[in-house]
Amino acid sequence: MKVIVFGATGMVGQGVLRECLVDAGVESVLAVGRSPTGQRHAKLHEILHDDFADFSAIEPQLTGYDACFFCLGVSSVGMEAERYRHLTYDVTMAAATTLSRLNPDMVFTYVTGRSTDSTERGPQRWARVKGKTENDLLKLPFKAAYMFRPAGIQPLHGVRSKTAWVQAIYVVAAPLLSWLVRTAPKFMTTSEQLGRAMIHVARDGYPKPILESEDINRI
Numbered sequence: 001m002k003v004i005v006f007g008a009t010g011m012v013g014q015g016v017l018r019e020c021l022v023d024a025g026v027e028s029v030l031a032v033g034r035s036p037t038g039q040r041h042a043k044l045h046e047i048l049h050d051d052f053a054d055f056s057a058i059e060p061q062l063t064g065y066d067a068c069f070f071c072l073g074v075s076s077v078g079m080e081a082e083r084y085r086h087l088t089y090d091v092t093m094a095a096a097t098t099l100s101r102l103n104p105d106m107v108f109t110y111v112t113g114r115s116t117d118s119t120e121r122g123p124q125r126w127a128r129v130k131g132k133t134e135n136d137l138l139k140l141p142f143k144a145a146y147m148f149r150p151a152g153i154q155p156l157h158g159v160r161s162k163t164a165w166v167q168a169i170y171v172v173a174a175p176l177l178s179w180l181v182r183t184a185p186k187f188m189t190t191s192e193q194l195g196r197a198m199i200h201v202a203r204d205g206y207p208k209p210i211l212e213s214e215d216i217n218r219i
C-alpha cells in the first residue's frame with residue numbers, strides 16, 4: 001500500500017506513522033504537514049504545506065495513493081467555536097474532497113474520538129462538529145471510509161505528546177494505562193494498536209464504517 005498521513009507530527013499521527021514504517025505491507029508513506037516530522041526513513045517522503053484549506057498547489061503530489069490516515073485534529077478546549085469548526089470540519093473536508101477526486105480507489109480513515117455525535121444535535125459542540133465531519137466524509141466517493149473513535153490512547157515506542165505536562169502524565173501513569181488497555185478496552189488503546197488497526201482496515205476493510213475503542217482493540 002502507498003499511504004498518506006496527515007498530522008504525523010501529533011501524538012496520534014506519530015503512532016500511525018511508526019506502524020506504517022515498520023509494516024512491510026506499506027510500500028511508501030507521504031506525510032503532509034505544516035511542520036517536519038523530524039524522522040528519516042527510506043519509505044518516508046514529506047510535503048510541507050501551509051494552507052490546509054486549499055491543497056490545489058500540491059495536487060500532483062497527492063495522486064496514486066491507496067490509503068489516507070487522517071490524524072490531524074485539535075482539542076476544542078479553550079478554542080473559539082468557529083476556529084474549532086474550521087480546523088475540524090473545513091480542513092478535513094478540504095483534504096478529503098481533494099483526495100477522493102484524485103484517488104477514487106483510496107480508503108480514507110479519520111481519527112475522531114469516543115462520544116462523537118452522529119446526530120449532529122447533541123449538547124456537546126465538539127461532538128456535533130466531529131459528527132458532521134464523519135457524516136460528510138462517509139458521503140465522499142472513496143472506495144471506502146472508516147471513522148476511528150478511540151477514547152484514551154497510551155503512547156508507545158517513543159511516541160510523545162507535544163505538551164510537556166501531558167507527556168509527564170503519560171510517563172508517570174504508564175503502568176496504570178497499560179493495565180487499562182488490558183482491562184478496559186472500551187476506554188483505552190495504544191498508539192501501536194491504533195496504527196495497526198488503521199493499516200488493517202485500509203487493507204482488508206471492516207464490517208462497519210465507525211470503529212469504537214473496543215473495535216480498534218479487537219482487530
Ligand SMILES: NC(=O)c1ccc[n+]([C@@H]2O[C@H](COP(=O)([O-])OP(=O)(O)OC[C@H]3O[C@@H](n4cnc5c(N)ncnc54)[C@H](OP(=O)(O)O)[C@@H]3O)[C@@H](O)[C@H]2O)c1
Nearest residue numbers: 007008009010011012035072073074111112113150151153
Ligand atoms: N491524543 C488522544 O488521546 C486522542 C484520543 C482520542 C481522539 N484523539 C483525536 O485525534 C486527533 C489528533 O490528536 P493528537 O492527540 O494527535 O493531537 P496533537 O498531538 O495536538 O497533534 C495534532 C496534529 O494536527 C496538526 N495540526 C494542528 N493544527 C493544525 C493546523 N492549523 N494546520 C495544520 N496542521 C495542524 C498538528 O501539526 P503541528 O505539529 O504542526 O502542530 C499535529 O500534527 C484529534 O482529532 C483528537 O481529537 C486524540
